[in-house]
Amino acid sequence: MRLSQFFLPTLKENPAEAQIASHRLMLRAGMIRQQSAGIYTWLPLGLRVLRKVEAIVREEQNRAGVVELLMPTIQSADLWRESGRYDDYGKEMLRITDRHERELLYGPTNEEMLTDIVRTFVKSYKQLPLNLYHIQWKFRDEVRPRFGVMRGREFLMKDAYSFDLDEASARVSYNKQFLAYLRTYARLGLKAIPMKADTGPIGGDLSHEFIILAETGESQVFCDKDWLDLDVLDKAPKSAEELQSFVDWATGFYAATEEKHDPNAVPIPADRLHSARGIEVGHIFYFGEKYSKPMNATITLADGSTTPMHMGSYGVGVSRLLGAIIEASHDEAGIIWPEAVAPYHVGIITMKAGDAASDAKAQEIYAALTAKGIDVLYDDRDERAGVKFADLDLIGLPWQIIIGPRGLEKGVVEVKNRRTGQRDELSVTDALARVG
Ligand code: ATP
Ligand code: MG
Ligand code: MG
Numbered sequence: 001m002r003l004s005q006f007f008l009p010t011l012k013e014n015p016a017e018a019q020i021a022s023h024r025l026m027l028r029a030g031m032i033r034q035q036s037a038g039i040y041t042w043l044p045l046g047l048r049v050l051r052k053v054e055a056i057v058r059e060e061q062n063r064a065g066v067v068e069l070l071m072p073t074i075q076s077a078d079l080w081r082e083s084g085r086y087d088d089y090g091k092e093m094l095r096i097t098d099r100h101e102r103e104l105l106y107g108p109t110n111e112e113m114l115t116d117i118v119r120t121f122v123k124s125y126k127q128l129p130l131n132l133y134h135i136q137w138k139f140r141d142e143v144r145p146r147f148g149v150m151r152g153r154e155f156l157m158k159d160a161y162s163f164d165l166d167e168a169s170a171r172v173s174y175n176k177q178f179l180a181y182l183r184t185y186a187r188l189g190l191k192a193i194p195m196k197a198d199t200g201p202i203g204g205d206l207s208h209e210f211i212i213l214a215e216t217g218e219s220q221v222f223c224d225k226d227w228l229d230l231d232v233l234d235k236a237p238k239s240a241e242e243l244q245s246f247v248d249w250a251t252g253f254y255a256a257t258e259e260k261h262d263p264n265a266v267p268i269p270a271d272r273l274h275s276a277r278g279i280e281v282g283h284i285f286y287f288g289e290k291y292s293k294p295m296n297a298t299i300t301l302a303d304g305s306t307t308p309m310h311m312g313s314y315g316v317g318v319s320r321l322l323g324a325i326i327e328a329s330h331d332e333a334g335i336i337w338p339e340a341v342a343p344y345h346v347g348i349i350t351m352k353a354g355d356a357a358s359d360a361k362a363q364e365i366y367a368a369l370t371a372k373g374i375d376v377l378y379d380d381r382d383e384r385a386g387v388k389f390a391d392l393d394l395i396g397l398p399w400q401i402i403i404g405p406r407g408l409e410k411g412v413v414e415v416k417n418r419r420t421g422q423r424d425e426l427s428v429t430d431a432l433a434r435v436g
């Protein structure tokens, strides 16, 4: 993409309303624009990253055998009356009335809707287990939307739902998601900590929040330093049989949110206990018959008897993840994207506007990288080099190729790694190999 043809409305000044780095940087880098409190337009650069994060979440759901569908954002209030949550949900739910006075709502989550779909089509134990997900916009009328996409009102969530015959089978579905979550966060360059979460009035111990450590996180969390030092995926199970022992191992590390942490009952030595702020980037939950019973989602067993399905739900905050990634990966100059989600892999800058040799070389490199299937952003604007450098550092592409008349005389261009800051003068061939 040529920057002159792109739409990248970067800001030079720090927006006054942004309190944390990720919010500030997303606004400054021209990724998002606020339309109303907690409601954003995804500008082209932001949308590219959102799509990449979404793709990784999707690939890992698919790998875990979860099947994608797409449910609408607007739901009928009647379904929520069946589960009893229409009144319970309170003011966070955005309620809508249509022209026929029918009560609708903008979905904050989809347990009721999918339970309704599944009870319509799934009648026999032979059709289970069934694991489905969608990636769809949600609306929650948060009291205090803040920190940009971190706590929006409209936000993108991946939510999956499992339907099983019994608790033992539901636990397998749960474990598959548990592993899929760790894989997803690792691919995003994040160290997520699974923490036991409250299961509320349903009880049981099958609920985990996945927390990313960041100074600006909204909750205080405690964990075992050993977890932070290891590469979880090294230990990933190779077979279905190993899955339960993997989950037992991974959940064996001490990890607790402030509400659950008892300083007098910490099972690890004090020097291994790490205390930090955390961001919730995912939450998985086994809740048995909570919805299937009141909504009459039952299946017929081999002996002809019927029983409610056992269900679980599994959420990832897709749009929140962009904020979390930036909180974990930025510096004074701007964002530092992990390669897996970078909006473009390489940025090309010419230092001297109007220099024909530089323009020709930039064009040549741009074409060569594009031909290799690499996403390139070529800053061909008629701007001072300083402006281009600042913008490229701000938007955080992993690699920069800098072309200037002096280098060209020596037959070299400069290649800069955004993360390490290392700069090398290389021939074009070597530069292409370095960033490819
Ligand atoms: P929080 O505690 O932050 O309010 P939650 O526990 O209410 O989140 P869940 O119902 O568990 O959220 O939803 C699944 C995931 O959706 C969360 O783990 C989080 O990553 C994301 N999420 C929830 N609320 C928001 C929001 N207002 N803006 C962006 N992402 C959100
Ligand atoms: Mg909430
Ligand atoms: Mg929460």
Ligand code: MG
Residues within 6 Å of the ligand: 209, 280, 282, 283
């Ligand atoms: Mg939660």
